[in-house]
Amino acid sequence: MKTLQRVTRDIKEFKVQGANQIALHGLSFLKEVAQKERFGNKFKMASRHLEKARPTAVVLHNCIEIIKSEPSMSTIDSLIDVLRTVGKREAIYSDKIIGNGSKIITYCHSGEAMSFIKHARTIHKKKISVIACRTEPLGQGVTTAKELAEAKIPVTLIDDNAIGFFIKDVDMVIIGADALRKEGVINKIGSSLLAQAAYNASKPFYVVANSLKIDKRKAFQIEERPPDEISKTIRKRLQGIKIRNPAFDVTPWRCVTGVINENGVFSAKQFVTLL
Numbered sequence: 001m002k003t004l005q006r007v008t009r010d011i012k013e014f015k016v017q018g019a020n021q022i023a024l025h026g027l028s029f030l031k032e033v034a035q036k037e038r039f040g041n042k043f044k045m046a047s048r049h050l051e052k053a054r055p056t057a058v059v060l061h062n063c064i065e066i067i068k069s070e071p072s073m074s075t076i077d078s079l080i081d082v083l084r085t086v087g088k089r090e091a092i093y094s095d096k097i098i099g100n101g102s103k104i105i106t107y108c109h110s111g112e113a114m115s116f117i118k119h120a121r122t123i124h125k126k127k128i129s130v131i132a133c134r135t136e137p138l139g140q141g142v143t144t145a146k147e148l149a150e151a152k153i154p155v156t157l158i159d160d161n162a163i164g165f166f167i168k169d170v171d172m173v174i175i176g177a178d179a180l181r182k183e184g185v186i187n188k189i190g191s192s193l194l195a196q197a198a199y200n201a202s203k204p205f206y207v208v209a210n211s212l213k214i215d216k217r218k219a220f221q222i223e224e225r226p227p228d229e230i231s232k233t234i235r236k237r238l239q240g241i242k243i244r245n246p247a248f249d250v251t252p253w254r255c256v257t258g259v260i261n262e263n264g265v266f267s268a269k270q271f272v273t274l275l
Contacts, residue, residue, distance in 0.1 A: 002029060004046050011053040014138060018111055019057035019178045019213060020083050026050040026060045027083075030067070031076045039071040056186060056223045056248050058179040058215040059083070086210040087112050089262040091119035096265055097206055097258075098126055103170045105131040105163070108188035109140040109147075110176020112208040116260065117174060118151045129154040131170060135188060136160055137229045137245065160190050167197045172257075177209035178248060180259070181220065182275050185209075185251040195255035204257040211261050214275065223247045 007029045010016050016025045029050070033043050047064045054060075063079045090112055098104070098120040106113055120126045130148050132155055135141035141157065148155040158166055173194060179186035185195075185207050198205045227243035256268040266274070 002032075004029070004049055008049055008053045011050070017109065017140065018176070019059040020086070020111055020210070022054055022057050023059040023063050023212070024080060024083050026053075027063055027076055027080050030064075031073070031080070034073060034076065039067075054223060055221045056178055058186075058217065059210075059212045061217065062212045062214075082210075082212070086212075086262050087115035088119075090208055090210065090260055091115045091123075093260050093265050094120040095124045095126075097172070097174075097260065098124075098128060099171070100126045100128075102126065102128045102172065103131070104128060105133070105166065105170045105173050105194070106144060107133045107141065107173075107175045107191055107194050108135045109144045110208065112210065113174050113176040114144065114147055116208045117148070118153065121151060121153050129156070131156045131158055131166055133158055133160050133163060133190070133194070135190065140188070160193075163194050163197050167194075167201045167203060170203060172203060173198045173205045175205075175207055177207050177213055179215040180207075180209055180213050180271070180275065181215045181250075182272070183220075183250050184253050185256060186215070186222075186248050187251065189246050189249045192249040192251040192255075195251040199255040205251075205255055206258050206260060207256060208260045211263065222249070 011022050011025060016022055030046060033046050037043055051061050051064060066079060067075050094116050104117060117130060121128055130153055132141045132145040134157060145155050145157040175187055175191055177185050177187045195205050225245040225247045227245055230243055230245050231238055253268045253272050258268060259266045259271045
């Protein structure tokens, strides 16, 4: 059994990425705790520590709240099953969004967005191509590009500051999300810039995100990452300069065309009403 410190460190240090994967990693550990200690103080303490590891991503928080209301092994198993299968349930709607010949731009690395895009190619046999943004400072978009290439989908990797140059060449934007709030879509920093570019170019902007990403917490915190992620190679030459590294930003709903989750396709207006 991994220790709480090890699991928390894996999440904090990006060895586990993405809101769904963070939740699965946390739930797998909490299941082991519950098997040994049931749902008492040790389980509650472990839950609090895991929630604090990546405070912006809401899925683990929502899962823990569900377990609090129904503390049982079957609840944990059910949540794990939902998170492992939700991408396939969302992907069936790709035929409604992605047309034959579509050129798509995406951002960061989202398991749900990847399932959605790949489903259009592998199941619906759509001829599509994708532009993947590198996604600074950690380059998660490189993982996206590799995954798409392995799926035999033509993909082009671009730097984030080239979004404005390429947005005119695509038919749509498809991204994932870490949380969905009344303020907007919470996703990797830079997503809002892509959304604004799409909005100005009249390109549809879709978000693929399951209902466990709906965030009803009153307190909301944008996680800030260590400065070294930005300045590893030039830190010694930056004495006296403050560095900030927010991990997420908020895309306003006015820039969003629609949200796809396991229950279907919703316009931004419909989804805000649900929120």
